[in-house]
Amino acid sequence: MRSxxxxxxxxxxxxxQAFGKPKLKAEFLSYYPYAHRLYIxxxxxxxxxxxWATAWKQCSSLRHNPPAHDLAYxxxxxxxxxxxxxxxxSSFSVIA
Numbered sequence: 001m002r003s004x005x006x007x008x009x010x011x012x013x014x015x016x017q018a019f020g021k022p023k024l025k026a027e028f029l030s031y032y033p034y035a036h037r038l039y040i041x042x043x044x045x046x047x048x049x050x051x052w053a054t055a056w057k058q059c060s061s062l063r064h065n066p067p068a069h070d071l072a073y074x075x076x077x078x079x080x081x082x083x084x085x086x087x088x089x090s091s092f093s094v095i096a
Contacts, residue, residue, distance in 0.1 A: 004032070019077075021070035028071060034059050049079045 004012075009025070016024035034055035039046055046054075052075050060068055 004029070015074060016070070019070075019074055021073055023068075024070040024074060027068040031055050031059060031068060031071060049075065053079060 012025045012028050016022060031052070035051045038051045038054055039048070042051070052071075056068060056072055056075055060072070
């Protein structure tokens with residue numbers, strides 16, 4: 001797995017604190033390889049939020065993956081409030 005830059009880790013920590021979701025950072029790092037693979041496989045044209053939502057949908061149904069409720073919470077809000085969440089989007093754009 002590609003290592004995340006420190007600035008991205010800081011953004012994820014801020015999101016976790018802003019939304020009051022303490023497990024977000026761990027869940028983000030757990031699902032990152034799946035979202036990144038979707039993005040690469042799409043020829044880097046799949047929208048970032050769609051990569052994350054698809055990764056969450058596909059992987060959360062697998063028995064070996066723990067539930068990612070905090071990640072789902074942030075993804076749903078990011079997709080619904082996209083025009084006003086530029087800071088959140090840039091945090092999740094680390095897969096690009």
